[in-house]
Amino acid sequence: MEKLFLYKVYHFNKKLFILFVGFAILTLFCNLKGFEITPFYVWGMYSEKETAPTEYPVFKIMVNDKVVDYSTGYFPANRFFLLSPLSYYTDVKTVGDPLQPFLEKKLKSQYLWLKPYALRVLNSQKEIQQFPAWYERYLQQTTGEKIKSLKVDVLQTSYQKNHSIKINSVYNLIDEK
């Protein structure tokens, strides 16, 4: 018993003990419930079952008619900021912020209570429409190049038997001139 970490903390300082136990309990609670409240983190780390998609989307970013190869030559955090918001934009562009239907479904009638606050937190149509202009500014910051034209296409790709990547279809996401 004397060797236990929490036993030692308890005898050293009761307040510190309460802090540690409280943090541990809330972290365990959040993990059991499966929701994350910073700083009580859920460490999933690629634990969700992956299912084979029919296609893998690849963003083709064209700045001034030149392809930006974001997959090399950029720091991971830079790549994250180039791709993750873009990926989210493809989801919200036509249907709006998916968090709203998610909350309505989850909270049911209680959502009415939350609605005035939710509108301040969710992405509005105006913000969604501002995305291409922001993306252009951020790309300019990243590439250091004055952008005269920006085009982002989504290539729907799949792997062939020899593992080469084949483009099945293409659609345009952003076209700013």
Next chain:
Amino acid sequence: MKNKNQEEFFSEKQMLFLCRLVFGVILIDLLFSAFSNTLIHQLQSPVLKFPYVDPTFWVMYLLRIPEFVSSNLYVGWFWDVILFISCIGVIIFPQKKWLIAVFIIFYFVYYIIFNSYGVHHTHSLIPFLITPFAFLFSKKSFSFAWQGLRYFLLFSYSAAFLWKLFRFSWLQSEQGILIMKKNLTPYLYFNPHSFLAHIYFWFLDNPVLVEIFFISGFVLEGVFIIGFFTRKYDKVLFFISLLLPFGFWFLADAMFYEMIVLSLTLLPVAAIARVADK
């Protein structure tokens, strides 16, 4: 014979050494952020946010703090400069607790901005947000706080193991290959002839090896459970904690090198003392 206190408690000098070491790593990461165009003033007033269902993010957005800091270039610059100054300040004056507190407050807002405007609640910045808290404690409490961080690290990897275990993803056919394809397709599309792409294509030709790689990572995460019961294998866990970020990078193109700061908590006091007391 060693005094038991010397085995478990850090001296003032060792604590200050650890503080400098941790903030030194954070400073390097802040410099990486500058080269990555992800400091607040470089984000160009981002518009799409992702608070998800994390109440902490919601409170921050209801208070309009992330918008206020990220949408004004001067405020963004101010925030970044304070982040750098407080971090460098702690390295020079590690005993000044108020400097550490300032850094934590400013870094917390940076963390919220990075994760919400990056539109993914990545865990990579967490070690830099959590670890500085330990240095706010007094000398004797610090040793307990440092051990608390050790348990935080053990929990993070153990939880990753348990999530995989109970979600049965370790039994999912082609789990490793699918993770690899999901995250590396753009790289393989744009650079099919690079040396690294040849390695990936070779693994795609040998999918069993990718599954072995994934399962090995899963088992290695599970090994961290041992750390809750004994400190005898901490050196082994330290070594594994250095390997796992490499595995995440290779399989999922995800950088978790920040976790290495927490790995320091697996080093025995004697090992820290050998360097700090020189």
